[in-house]
Amino acid sequence: MNDNVDLRDQPAVKYPSERESRSPLGRLQWRALRLKCPACGAAPIFRGWFAMHDSCAACGRRFNRDAGYLLGSIYFNYAVTGTLVVIMYFAMFFGDFLTDRQRLLVLGAFASLFPTWFFRYARALWIAFDEHWDPWPNDEELRRMSK
Numbered sequence: 631m632n633d634n635v636d637l638r639d640q641p642a643v644k645y646p647s648e649r650e651s652r653s654p655l656g657r658l659q660w661r662a663l664r665l666k667c668p669a670c671g672a673a674p675i676f677r678g679w680f681a682m683h684d685s686c687a688a689c690g691r692r693f694n695r696d697a698g699y700l701l702g703s704i705y706f707n708y709a710v711t712g713t714l715v716v717i718m719y720f721a722m723f724f725g726d727f728l729t730d731r732q733r734l735l736v737l738g739a740f741a742s743l744f745p746t747w748f749f750r751y752a753r754a755l756w757i758a759f760d761e762h763w764d765p766w767p768n769d770e771e772l773r774r775m776s777k
């Protein structure tokens with residue numbers, strides 16, 4: 631091996647900067663709210679109410695990148711549910727149209743049912759958020775795929 635290579639003679643390699651390789655967050659969120667692959671927007675993430683495809687049928691992006699990866703969606707679900715419950719509580723409290731017991735029942739039912747309905751959107755938003763900050767495939771995933 632020749633260690634005396636003059637790097638000035640080598641053609642300049644142009645790598646995209648990290649910022650250039652990121653998709654705009656608004657486009658990723660729009661794709662997530664339509665439950666489509668955040669990377670290409672062409673194929674659905676889910677094949678049922680709770681069942682996900684392993685990877686995108688159009689571009690091959692893996693939706694569950696690693697064990698425990700999808701747990702991050704819980705943060706999105708909790709934040710949205712908690713925010714809505716607080717807003718609804720104050721609206722009902724100051725609207726003064728329900729008793730305390732009725733408010734508790736309404737908000738308890740909402741806090742149980744809404745996260746179940748929002749589950750798919752929370753996962754899609756999490757995957758889109760992750761796609762923005764760590765686009766698929768990253769270096770480690772490229773290494774694993776090449777084996």
Ligand SMILES: [Zn+2]
Nearest residue numbers: 667670686689
């Ligand atoms: Zn895709």
